[in-house]
Amino acid sequence: MKIEILGTGCSKCKALFENTKTAVANEKLFAQIEKVEDMQKIMEYSVMSTPALVVDGVVKSTGKLLTAQEIATLLKS
Amino acid sequence: MFSYWEKFVDYLVYNLMGLDKTEHLAQALHFFIFDTIKIFILLIGIIFVVSYLRTWFNLEKVRAYLQGKSEFTGNILASIFGIITPFCTCSAIPLFLGFLQARIPLGVTFSFLISAPLNNEIAIAMLFSLFGWKITAIYIGFGLLVSIIGGFVIGKMKMEKYILLDIQPIDGCCENPSITMNNKERVKEAFSYTMDIFKKIYLYVVLGVAVGAFIHGYIPTDFIAKYTGGDAWYAVPLSVVLGIPMYASAAGVMPLVEVLTSKGMLLGSALSFMMAVTALSLPEAMILKRLLHTKLIATFFLIIGSGIIIIGYIFNTIL
Numbered sequence: 001m002k003i004e005i006l007g008t009g010c011s012k013c014k015a016l017f018e019n020t021k022t023a024v025a026n027e028k029l030f031a032q033i034e035k036v037e038d039m040q041k042i043m044e045y046s047v048m049s050t051p052a053l054v055v056d057g058v059v060k061s062t063g064k065l066l067t068a069q070e071i072a073t074l075l076k077s
Numbered sequence: 078m079f080s081y082w083e084k085f086v087d088y089l090v091y092n093l094m095g096l097d098k099t100e101h102l103a104q105a106l107h108f109f110i111f112d113t114i115k116i117f118i119l120l121i122g123i124i125f126v127v128s129y130l131r132t133w134f135n136l137e138k139v140r141a142y143l144q145g146k147s148e149f150t151g152n153i154l155a156s157i158f159g160i161i162t163p164f165c166t167c168s169a170i171p172l173f174l175g176f177l178q179a180r181i182p183l184g185v186t187f188s189f190l191i192s193a194p195l196n197n198e199i200a201i202a203m204l205f206s207l208f209g210w211k212i213t214a215i216y217i218g219f220g221l222l223v224s225i226i227g228g229f230v231i232g233k234m235k236m237e238k239y240i241l242l243d244i245q246p247i248d249g250c251c252e253n254p255s256i257t258m259n260n261k262e263r264v265k266e267a268f269s270y271t272m273d274i275f276k277k278i279y280l281y282v283v284l285g286v287a288v289g290a291f292i293h294g295y296i297p298t299d300f301i302a303k304y305t306g307g308d309a310w311y312a313v314p315l316s317v318v319l320g321i322p323m324y325a326s327a328a329g330v331m332p333l334v335e336v337l338t339s340k341g342m343l344l345g346s347a348l349s350f351m352m353a354v355t356a357l358s359l360p361e362a363m364i365l366k367r368l369l370h371t372k373l374i375a376t377f378f379l380i381i382g383s384g385i386i387i388i389g390y391i392f393n394t395i396l
């Protein structure tokens with residue numbers, strides 16, 4: 001599983017990145033987590049508000065700071 | 078609305094503390110306690126309402142709606158849309174790019190980019206709590222005018238080649254899952270956003286009101302009027318230049334402006350100053366540098382700056 005956090009480096013983006021790490025650790029998942037700050041790449045996902053959570057190339061959430069719990073639910077579905 | 082609160086502060090300062098009404102300290106203290114709480118309550122209330130309304134807007138749909146509009150109509154709609162969007166790096170830049178990807182003209186996109194910081198909910202909430210609804214309405218009205226005309230002018234200048242990123246147009250809309258929320262979630266979301274903002278700015282507000290209270294209590298009116306009340310031609314441009322580096326502390330600057338205007342500063346200069354604080358920010362320019370050529374950013378600043386200066390003059394003349 002490949003998880004990407006899209007964001008331009010604001011505080012919410014950093015928090016989402018941390019929460020994602022927590023969620024993956026809690027669920028004992030095997031995942032590669034990556035922070036994407038390059039605007040060109042973010043644009044390719046045509047996301048209109050950050051932070052956004054992308055799992056295996058599919059945008060799962062935009063513009064929201066999800067809790068570790070919410071992320072875990074997303075990852076399992 | 079706040080008359081009971083004022084009575085309470087009267088009682089607190091003049092009776093409980095036993096200070097004399099004519100003393101500088103009593104006046105300053107009264108102003109500080111009364112204003113801080115009043116601004117806090119209004120700030121939280123207004124930001125909460127705006128962020129709650131915001132949960133009903135779907136950005137993708139707004140974009141699709143703007144897509145087919147003719148240029149001038151687009152400028153007007155994008156400016157109005159700028160009022161309800163929050164302005165921070167997380168939202169404004171991706172939105173800006175998202176608009177361009179949808180082939181929305183550059184000028185229309187700029188109307189949005191000017192309006193978003195100028196008419197942000199913090200500025201509106203502060204203005205409302207300090208100056209009342211009339212001045213707030215005038216501020217928003219002129220703010221819209223600047224963003225509509227500014228965006229239109231930039232659109233006419235054909236500056237598309239100054240966008241540094243390679244914009245890949247997208248067709249269709251809304252492949253991203255839009256999360257539907259129930260009302261309880263909306264309220265929760267709005268509340269957490271409000272608290273975020275409040276944590277960020279409450280210190281500035283307290284500082285601003287403290288300095289304002291000092292001026293209110295200790296500095297004589299004619300002194301302020303002498304330096305800021307004159308209709309010297311340079312008063313407005315000077316206010317604008319002074320406002321540029323102050324973006325982060327907009328919430329702290331406004332209480333100061335309130336005191337200065339009550340002591341004789343001309344309202345036009347004051348409004349220009351506040352608009353410059355919110356719309357022309359160096360941090361914002363730094364972020365935009367990643368996407369746009371310096372030439373375009375300079376043009377953007379120049380047009381907005383001129384617009385704000387003109388408004389200042391108009392105000393000083395008519396009020």
